[in-house]
Amino acid sequence: xxxKGLACFAVAALALAPMAAFAQAPxxxxxxxxxxxxxxxxxxxxxxxxxxxxxxxxxxxxxxDWNDQWKTGAEARAYANKQAAGVVPGIPAMLxxxxxxxxxxxMAGVHVYVLTPDSIPPENKGKVLIHVHGGCYVLFPGExxxxxxxxxxxxxxxxxxxxxxxxxxxxxxxxxxxxxVAVYKDxxxxxxxxxVAFFGTSAGGALTLEMxxxxxxxxxxxxxxxxxxxxxxxxxxxxxSFYTNEKVDxxxxxxxxxxxxxxxxxxxxxxxxxxxxxxxxxxMHGFPPAILTTGTRDxxxxxxxxxxxKLLRSGVPAILEVFEGESHAQYQFDDRVPETKEAFTxxxxxxxxxxxx
Amino acid sequence: xxxKGLACFAVAALALAPMAAFAQAPxxxxxxxxxxxxxxxxxxxxxxxxxxxxxxxxxxxxxxDWNDQWKTGAEARAYANKQAAGVVPGIPAMLxxxxxxxxxxxMAGVHVYVLTPDSIPPENKGKVLIHVHGGCYVLFPGExxxxxxxxxxxxxxxxxxxxxxxxxxxxxxxxxxxxxVAVYKDxxxxxxxxxVAFFGTSAGGALTLEMxxxxxxxxxxxxxxxxxxxxxxxxxxxxxSFYTNEKVDxxxxxxxxxxxxxxxxxxxxxxxxxxxxxxxxxxMHGFPPAILTTGTRDxxxxxxxxxxxKLLRSGVPAILEVFEGESHAQYQFDDRVPETKEAFTxxxxxxxxxxxx
Numbered sequence: 001x002x003x004k005g006l007a008c009f010a011v012a013a014l015a016l017a018p019m020a021a022f023a024q025a026p027x028x029x030x031x032x033x034x035x036x037x038x039x040x041x042x043x044x045x046x047x048x049x050x051x052x053x054x055x056x057x058x059x060x061x062x063x064x065d066w067n068d069q070w071k072t073g074a075e076a077r078a079y080a081n082k083q084a085a086g087v088v089p090g091i092p093a094m095l096x097x098x099x100x101x102x103x104x105x106x107m108a109g110v111h112v113y114v115l116t117p118d119s120i121p122p123e124n125k126g127k128v129l130i131h132v133h134g135g136c137y138v139l140f141p142g143e144x145x146x147x148x149x150x151x152x153x154x155x156x157x158x159x160x161x162x163x164x165x166x167x168x169x170x171x172x173x174x175x176x177x178x179x180x181v182a183v184y185k186d187x188x189x190x191x192x193x194x195x196v197a198f199f200g201t202s203a204g205g206a207l208t209l210e211m212x213x214x215x216x217x218x219x220x221x222x223x224x225x226x227x228x229x230x231x232x233x234x235x236x237x238x239x240x241s242f243y244t245n246e247k248v249d250x251x252x253x254x255x256x257x258x259x260x261x262x263x264x265x266x267x268x269x270x271x272x273x274x275x276x277x278x279x280x281x282x283x284m285h286g287f288p289p290a291i292l293t294t295g296t297r298d299x300x301x302x303x304x305x306x307x308x309x310k311l312l313r314s315g316v317p318a319i320l321e322v323f324e325g326e327s328h329a330q331y332q333f334d335d336r337v338p339e340t341k342e343a344f345t346x347x348x349x350x351x352x353x354x355x356x357x
Numbered sequence: 358x359x360x361k362g363l364a365c366f367a368v369a370a371l372a373l374a375p376m377a378a379f380a381q382a383p384x385x386x387x388x389x390x391x392x393x394x395x396x397x398x399x400x401x402x403x404x405x406x407x408x409x410x411x412x413x414x415x416x417x418x419x420x421x422d423w424n425d426q427w428k429t430g431a432e433a434r435a436y437a438n439k440q441a442a443g444v445v446p447g448i449p450a451m452l453x454x455x456x457x458x459x460x461x462x463x464m465a466g467v468h469v470y471v472l473t474p475d476s477i478p479p480e481n482k483g484k485v486l487i488h489v490h491g492g493c494y495v496l497f498p499g500e501x502x503x504x505x506x507x508x509x510x511x512x513x514x515x516x517x518x519x520x521x522x523x524x525x526x527x528x529x530x531x532x533x534x535x536x537x538v539a540v541y542k543d544x545x546x547x548x549x550x551x552x553v554a555f556f557g558t559s560a561g562g563a564l565t566l567e568m569x570x571x572x573x574x575x576x577x578x579x580x581x582x583x584x585x586x587x588x589x590x591x592x593x594x595x596x597x598s599f600y601t602n603e604k605v606d607x608x609x610x611x612x613x614x615x616x617x618x619x620x621x622x623x624x625x626x627x628x629x630x631x632x633x634x635x636x637x638x639x640x641m642h643g644f645p646p647a648i649l650t651t652g653t654r655d656x657x658x659x660x661x662x663x664x665x666x667k668l669l670r671s672g673v674p675a676i677l678e679v680f681e682g683e684s685h686a687q688y689q690f691d692d693r694v695p696e697t698k699e700a701f702t703x704x705x706x707x708x709x710x711x712x713x714x
Contacts, residue, residue, distance in 0.1 A: 026405045033402040033416035038604055040397040045390040046597035048383045049637075049663050059390035240403035240653055240682040247395055248601055280406075296597055296658055305653060305679045306406050312703070320677050322662045325597040346669070 026238075043248065046325035053337040058250075058297070058325045066253035069261045073168025076138035076262050080167075084144035091143060091150070094335055098154025102146065107161070108186040110179045113146045115153040115160040124158050127195045127355050128187050130223075131162040132180050132211070134202030134329060136232070136259040137266035138167050148201055148332050155341050156348030161187065165207075172268035174214075174276055180207055181214050184223070193221035197351050201293075201329050202300070203263075205231030209279035209307065212287055222288050225354040227347045230294040230304050230329055233280040235263045235272045239302035249299035249327040280306050284314040291319050291350040293343055295326025317354075321346055383595075400605065403682035410694040415607075415654070415682045423610035426618045430525025433495035433619050437524075441501035448500060448507070451692055455511025459503065464518070465543040467536045470503045472510040472517040481515050484552045484712050485544050487580075488519040489537050489568070491559030491686060493589070493616040494623035495524050505558055505689050512698050513705030518544065522564075529625035531571075531633055537564055538571050541580070550578035554708050558650075558686050559657070560620075562588025566636035566664065569644055579645050582711040584704045587651040587661050587686055590637040592620045592629045596659035606656035608685040637663050641671040648676050648707040650700055652683025674711075678703055 045059040070076040095102055099118040106112070115131075129152060133145035142164055149162035165179035180198075187196055198208045205228035212226060242255040252259050267277055275282030280303065290311055294304035304320070311318035323331055323339055331343040402416040427433040452459055456475040463469070472488075486509060490502035499521055506519035522536035537555075544553055555565045562585035569583060599612040609616050624634055632639030637660065647668055651661035661677070668675035680688055680696055688700040 028404050029402075029409065029412065033412060034418075035402060036400040036418075036605065036607065038398045038400055041395045041600065041603060043393040043395055043597075043600045045386075045392060046600075046659070047385050048591070048595045049666060052386065055386065055390060061391075061393075234405070238405045240400075243398065243400045243403075244602070244605055244654060246398060248393065250393070296662060297601060301653055301679075302403070302681055305681050308679070309406060309681065313699075320679060322658075322665070322677060322679060324659055324662050324666065342670075 048324075050325055051338040053334070054326065054330070054339045057330050057333055057337070058327070060250050062247065062250050062253050066257040068258040070138075070258065070265060071261075073138065073172070073265055076265055077141070077167070077169055080135070080139045080141055083139060084141060087140070087144040087147065088142075091146065094147065094150055098150055098335060100150050100153045102150070108182040110182050111164040112183060113143065113149065113162040113164065115146065115149050115162060117153045117157050117159070120157055120159065123352065126191065127158055127197075127351075128191050129156070129158045129160045129197045129199060129351070130180065130184055130187065131160050132165065132176070132198065132200035132204040132207040133162065134200060134204040136262035137176060137203045138262040141167060148204070151332060151335050151340060151344050152199065152348065154335065155344035156351065158348065158351065168265050173266050173270050176207060176266070177210050177214055177276060180211050181218065181220075184211060184215060185220065188220070194224040195356055196223040197225045197227065197355060198223055199227035199229070199347065201229035201332055203232050205229045206233055206277075206279055209233060209282065210276050213275055213279060213282045216286070222286065224356065225288050225351050226290045227350065228290060228292055228307060229332065230298055230300045231279065231292070231307055232259070232263070232300065233303045233307045234278045235260070235267075236278055239300070239306060241299055241302035245297055245299045245301060248297050250297075251328040251330065252299040255299065280310060284311050284316060287311060287314065287316045289317040289350070289354045291321065291347055293321045293323070293331055293347070295323040295328070295330060297325055297327045299328050319350070405681070407682055408695040410691070411683065411687070411696045414687050414690055414694070415684070417607050419604065419607050419610050423614040425615040427495075427615065427622060428618075430495065430529070430622055433622055434498070434524070434526055437492070437496045437498055440496060441498060444497070444501040444504065445499075448503065451504065451507055455507055455692060457507050457510045459507070465539040467539050468521040469540060470500070470506065470519040470521065472503065472506050472519060474510045474514050474516070477514055477516065480709065483548065484515055484554075484708075485548050486513070486515045486517045486554045486556060486708065487537065487541055487544065488517050489522065489533075489555065489557035489561040489564040490519065491557060491561040493619035494533060494560045495619040498524060505561070508689060508692050508697060508701050509556065509705065511692065512701035513708065515705065515708065525622050530623050530627050533564060533623070534567050534571055534633060537568050538575065538577075541568060541572060542577065545577070551581040552713055553580040554582045554584065554712060555580055556584035556586070556704065558586035558689055560589050562586045563590055563634075563636055566590060566639065567633050570632055570636060570639045573643070579643065581713065582646045582648075582708050583644070584648045584650070584707065585664060586649070586689065587655055587657045588636070588649070588664055589616070589620070589657065590660040590664045591635045592617070592624075593635055596657070596663060598656055598659035602654055602656045602658060605654050606684040607654075608687065609656040612656065637667060641668050641673060644668060644671065644673045646674040646707070646711045648678065648704055650678045650680070650688055650704070652680040652685070652687060654682055654684045656685050676707070
């Protein structure tokens with residue numbers, strides 16, 4: 001069947017745009033409107049329409065490290081290395097489960113992992129997904145940053161290039177973005193842009209959006225589709241769920257926690273409202289079709305919803321997936337959880353509709 | 358341009374379905390998992406990417422009537438009449454603003470309002486949208502229930518039939534559904550099913566889903582599309598946002614408030630987990646394409662998300678729109694708010710993609 005996704009989505013999106021899409025950080029009303037006082041509450045673990053394996057992630061207590069306030073790249077890296085040591089030993093079994101092969105390579109001077117599924121269906125041949133991992137711009141160095149890429153290769157049956165971008169203390173803003181865009185340029189030497197997608201979660205979701213903004217700045221063609229997963233699209237702490245889901249999200253926990261400290265380290269004095277750090281403030285007209293994924297307990301629910309709205313208001317085909325009860329990025333914590341396969345299958349299906357057209 | 362929406366969505370949806378779609382109320386884990394203790398918090402009024410007019414709705418204090426515990430249909434009706442008296446005087450101006458004409462009629466013995474926009478584009482001619490209003494199955498009698506229908510007629514440029522279904526104390530479950538399906542049957546005498554859509558918000562969102570379940574039971578053909586807005590899809594108080602958004606949603610406020618009391622009156626002793634009262638437990642395979650709308654502060658965010666997930670898991674093309682900061686049903690409170698036009702334009706565009714095919 002000939003995919004007609006772009007056509008049908010584009011009709012809806014172009015007809016819409018009743019509200020202006022804002023291109024800079026808004027100012028709060030003056031005088032301020034009265035806030036709401038939310039009382040203390042007991043939140044049972046939700047179970048309806050949620051697999052027992054995902055319920056176990058939702059039931060975890062608040063991340064005990066949520067308030068780590070790293071001051072330097074070296075401090076963040078020490079934590080990242082400790083965390084990576086817990087992740088890396090599980091990767092061979094994960095590759096085996098998902099029937100994916102991993103190769104360490106260098107592209108345009110950037111270290112990458114090329115992730116190839118054992119079977120690539122004919123319609124996915126020649127297509128390339130560029131993966132930018134999450135971790136608040138400081139976590140998941142080296143192989144530890146590949147897990148989401150492996151899931152996409154395995155569940156989606158696409159070739160994935162996972163960018164091991166430079167991070168503090170080696171390099172600061174915009175090094176991660178420079179590396180990711182350098183890989184895109186290199187991929188373009190052999191692959192038409194319409195056969196390329198960008199994806200990633202959290203900081204990787206932000207980088208996905210930032211790559212599109214930077215590609216346009218650099219005069220590069222747009223990729224065929226993007227999947228910004230629960231993107232750190234606004235690191236100025238603006239967005240309602242920074243408040244409503246504070247101490248409800250058991251992963252990030254607070255807008256003032258480790259992830260904000262890490263982002264400040266990466267930004268290295270740069271304005272946090274710059275669209276290359278807070279891409280919700282970028283001009284999204286002409287962006288490629290996008291699928292966004294988040295959860296109802298996600299601290300970045302608003303960051304995700306706002307990007308979805310802004311894309312639609314900018315005439316871009318964009319769809320939103322929200323998982324019941326999930327906190328930040330939990331849809332990609334474990335490939336053995338049914339909702340993980342579901343999320344990646346949805347993203348891969350979306351790429352299948354849009355890539356190549 | 359030839360709409361190809363059904364084809365492209367169906368490809369994605371059919372390829373997906375990695376999780377079983379549950380068809381009955383689930384049981385909680387035993388022993389129960391430990392709940393999360395959420396502390397008291399101050400929630401500022403969100404402003405980014407939100408119009409000042411919508412900010413004013415978000416800034417309202419908790420609905421002062423949220424804990425009204427009506428015990429009888431007569432008590433609920435007394436409140437409904439008082440509320441309607443505040444709504445009805447504004448309707449002529451609203452009809453004028455939106456260039457819509459309203460006529461009171463009877464179809465198959467059911468009282469309806471036929472809402473006709475001054476201009477219907479050629480592609481919408483002959484198409485009929487059946488509107489079922491919200492109000493917890495007891496509120497918005499008569500003309501007061503037409504506002505959402507007027508918005509859809511005005512913003513969407515479709516003919517709308519708004520069903521003034523019987524409510525307590527005149528009639529109880531399943532009278533509302535009987536009336537709505539009777540109108541559908543009558544419409545089918547002159548209109549092909551693929552040219553008909555159902556839509557509504559809250560109880561109207563639930564009725565939209567219940568109409569599809571009942572139509573199938575009765576051997577009627579499926580309509581071309583549906584738009585269940587923040588549906589009361591689970592009145593067993595199951596769903597995470599019943600807890601996370603308690604006393605955050607300033608409209609419904611609590612799962613134990615007036616809306617639950619009203620639903621119990623309407624159910625009249627019937628099992629609340631029956632899919633004709635809690636349609637999230639219905640079998641959704643073969644449902645028509647659906648667009649769902651909610652807000653991040655909506656008490657029924659989870660009720661909406663769970664229906665979206667279940668539709669996708671059942672192979673149904675379904676998309677989800679979530680508005681930043683909005684509480685229950687606020688996207689249809691006032692036609693002069695930019696986000697209202699945006700929401701109805703999205704629904705109308707969706708109908709435009711799917712109706713007639």
